[in-house]
Amino acid sequence: MSSYVEIRGIEKEFKLSDGSKNLVLKNIDLNIRPGEFVSLIGHSGCGKSTLLNIVAGLDKPTQGYVQVDGQLVRKPGSDRMMVFQNYSLLPWLTTWENVALAVNKVMRHKSKKERHQLIAHNLEMVGLKDAIRKKPTQLSGGMKQRVALARALAIKPKLLLLDEPFGALDALTRSNLQAELMYICNTNNITAMMVTHDVDEALLLSNRVVMLKNGPGATIDQVLEVSFPHPRYPTEIMDSTKYHGLRHELMQFLHKQQQVKYIESQIVKILPDAV
Known part of the structure; x- marks a missing residue:
């Protein structure tokens, strides 16, 4: 089977208290292969956790659908287990x-x-x-x-979902748990999808890193292939030229999105005075 998780045309819109609508995600398409570890990365508010919740069945998309192992996701189920930060x-x-x-x-x-x-x-x-x-x-x-x-x-579970699982931990504990998770997933051929803000964590654990643009209406900018063989050892891969190239690409993307966010905030400040 080429695709184990199929995410098609996902859009998510939230209604606000004043009656307006906030479009969080737009046109999200993603396939995840069996046994693959995929990370979602992007700035806060870009809809990473919202997308994970939709895959988990904890939230429903406004448009689009998710299938896991050929079954349409309509609600939470034991085939998809979530590990939260808290x-x-x-x-x-x-x-x-x-x-x-x-x-x-x-x-x-x-x-x-x-x-x-x-x-x-x-x-x-x-x-x-x-x-x-x-x-x-x-x-x-x-x-x-x-x-x-x-x-x-x-x-x-058919799919392990992780929402910044190590974000609240100290560096040493986080490193140890990353190694354990990587070993468990590889040994048991577990398919996983993780939200993280940590570039190094994403590169260490993932087969692919999905980069989400800023919201509203966040879309996938690009998907980065991380082809280091397993087992992976941080001290080995982090010294490689390839690793630094991938890390630079991720950091460049995040920096660009931060610049876009800053420019948009300045426009919002200026516009009322210009009217």
């Missing part, structure tokens, strides 16, 4: 119970022993074997995000 863990449940909540809900057809093995396997995979009885208040930010990742992976 972890979204229930504070009164232990690490084990937070993961079990999702597994027991989705995997009802499996025996109790099979569900137990799924939970144990995924917690061990993210390095939380010794923290299963701890509650979120007893965990560091990095450990909480590991729980969220284990919960998402344990129900074996």
Whole structure:
């Protein structure tokens, strides 16, 4: 199958309190191949998270459609699991119970022993074997995000969706979790779509980076191919000429979009005086 996720003609418009409308996304077309890791990058307000929410089924497009593995996305489903920046863990449940909540809900057809093995396997995979009885208040930010990742992976989704999953973490923890996520996705051939503001994170994890222009009516400017072979090691690829070329291209795009935003803000200031 050449396309696992198909995003076609997506537009998203929000109605404002004064009756006007805000067009966030316009004419978004994107195909994602099986086992591919795709990142969305662009300035705040360009609709990255909105697009991710539409793919997740948490929001509906004004126009267009999304298909995952040939199935039309109409609502949230266990075939698409989201990992948020804020972890979204229930504070009164232990690490084990937070993961079990999702597994027991989705995997009802499996025996109790099979569900137990799924939970144990995924917690061990993210390095939380010794923290299963701890509650979120007893965990560091990095450990909480590991729980969220284990919960998402344990129900074996067709598509893993990540909304700035490491944005709130310190540099060292973020680097360690990036390496773990990369290993897990590659080993299990997981298809993933991630929103990030971090250029280096996008280049390290992704097969392709989708660059979104500023809103309103944000569109895809270009899609950058990142063809470094796996396994990838930051210390190796970051020293390469190719890496610096790709990074320069991403930074140049973001800088250009920032300039456009600044010029537009100045025009808004000037226009009332010119009328």
